[in-house]
Amino acid sequence: MTDFISKELQNLSETDLKRNLREFIPDGSALRGTIDGRRVVNFSSNSYLGLDSHPALKKAAITALEKWPVGASASRLITGTGPWVRELEEKTAAWKKREAALYFGSGYLANIGIITALADRDTDLFLDRFNHASIVDGAILSRARLHRYAHNDTKEIERLLARSTAARKIVVTDTIFSMDGDIAPMPEIVDLCERYGALLVVDEAHASGVFGKSGAGIMELYGLTGKAFLEMGTFSKALGVSGAYVAGDRKTIEYLVNRARSFIYTTATPPMVCAACASALDIVSSPEGEDLRERLRNHRSALRAIVPTAMTQIIPIIVGDTDATVRRSEDLRDKGLLVMPIRPPTVPQGTARLRISLSAGHSPEEVAMLCALLRSFS
């Protein structure tokens, strides 16, 4: 009965695609720690502002832990809605300049919940080929007709929208692509959605905290605040904690409370986590947040000397061959830098890569060391 599992595992091993869980022991922050007995600087975390170990977030979590129960004990619709999550949602809505916001246990859950609530069999869904797996899974679960356009190809989006006769059309895109680090052409996509009557849902997972004057994301950066039907983003990356938000008009948020199954059928998030998220929001929208973004921009400028195309804090170095990518990653690790290899099926065949992610929490010396080692590769 389990022969297929053994065969599949063997197949993965033979093609260098087998993944293993490795213990990483952080040195207080996610950005430095020990892996396989070696001390490394971590260039693979999504803690883009280094908030994962910020004293204010820790203090907020501890204060909430002392005041409230450890767990939320029930789903939000039963007894799991406490003041800690209400406050967080109000703060999120104000930050995103939208009427209302809803907190989800993770970004994965948020995308699944949003898409299955909005789309049905009669919906045409338009997805970028490089959209995150959680968007694709939500689309599949929704049973909508799925149209996947070439990465960032606005001409193809237009062709597909023009052909669609569905009453409900929805375009979903990451604003920053997690494995490529490039930015979606949002002004053009917003325009196409308006012209063809499509709803736009954006995933700001990698932009939240990092772009825009108050860190609200790429939509804020491009002056498109409020132009998407719904905006989701995560608290798990630059904001350093866990969970996700979706922001939009009050009626749609009320609808999600009633229809998003990954919101309804799950226990609410512990109060201490919500309190830490709220503290992270205070920081990203304050002058301290802007200082951290400035630091991150400086790191990115340093990397541009090696990778001139780097648009964001996520910088892929495409190696192509899976085995060679793994070896380069191991070589870097032996020299004290953790840059994990990203392999198919996370990225298309033949595009295995090292994915560098920079953080404001890295020191200029650490970034200089990364640059020097990358230079020695070429």
Ligand SMILES: Cc1ncc(COP(=O)(O)O)c(C=O)c1O
């Ligand atoms: C674009 C994008 N959306 C959603 C998610 C899921 O977020 P979470 O890790 O909070 O589940 C991720 C990453 O994990 C992502 O890269």
